[in-house]
Amino acid sequence: MPVAATVRVPLAATVRVLLVPLARTLPWRALSAAGAVGLLLAAVPRLLGDEPDDWLALNLLRAAALALAAGLAFLLDDPARHTTTPVPVRRPVRQLLRVVLVVPFAALFWTAAVLLVPTAVRPPVGAVTLEAATMFTLALALSAAAIRFREEPRPGTGVTAVLLIGAVLSPLLLPDCWELVVTVTDERWAAAHERWGALLAAALAVFAMCGMEPVRRRWAAGPLKPSRT
Template identity: 30%
Template sequence: MLLAERLAADRPRPGRTRMALALLRPSLRAMRLAPLAGGVVVALALAVLPNAVGLTLSLPQAVLFLRGTAVALALGLAFVLDDPATATTEVLPVSARLRRLVRLAPVLVVAGAVWEISWLTMRQSTAGLPADLGWEGAGIAALTLAIAAWTSVGGVAAAPALLLLVLAAAFAPDAVAPFPAPRSPQWGETHVVWAVVTALAVIALGAAGDERNG
């Protein structure tokens, strides 16, 4: 019953939709877009430069470049929830979840488009590129955003946490490595885990309240 009431309370209504649209422009103005722009530039460079210079990548190399793309995008996303205008927006008659959605929707569209462009670019020159690699990108981004949403310092905590994850993964045993080699026996199971991690991180992101801003 409580779950049904909460879902009903968060259901978009005409007034809330208008409020969300009204919040969009000031939210974009207040957002720290420089880190995201830097992440997009690095991500596209990693995907496009090998083809531009005539470099033929093996499958493991292409996967490595795409993982670099995912990390670059996640680092850019780490700071989009940082909101210097919280003291103003928190008194508006909209939930923290809706305010967060207004900030995330446009930047996630951009990040998703950059990932798709990068993956398609790599696929043109590298045969057998696995599509489920996208779960790694989604999981990394969702984890980074969840950490940013649940901490008082946002991206200042989320970005180093992401880098520590990548560093730890580099030294993890093959049997439990979160970034396995393509076509390895662990590939399929690991990406099922990444799908679960993505779902849990999204739930955590949606459940985060205003504590990080207090």
């Protein structure tokens, strides 16, 4: 009796088919709201009309990055994940596609936010971009960890709370040797951004590891017993 051959669809073709449906399911409302708040914060030095302050401009730009990071915390939300588990594409690919789709939006947002800050008080672009990239990646890493270890379909709200609490408490609790939030004139500026780079690398590693499919244990479903007739 002939055995039906298994049809293997190339990954690239599957990815192309998934792009449009994934783009429709992205949390565009949350991202748009977070982006609007972030741009408004970045524009405050121009809106004030007075002589802008470099300390205020730097921290408002950081707040703008944090606002978009809060929106990105909802990127991996999938209310239907427990009803659509059997899919032809594994979780790492699905999550990476979501990130790829939102990268142009994040890049456009950050470019606009930086340009909204007056040139006279604009902080070093490379350094603050590193801070923003770390915040964005940390939001994704925390979301991926919540999905991986808690099977949480909507981790966005909890991750946003963690990000905001961490942003408030880290300047108060971190020792001087681990200080991250410093001013441009502070002698610890370069050392702080080395730590930002290390934190970015750690967040990328967590996102990659937590994106893997969990290995189902055989004993979780109980041993199979032969039926008796």
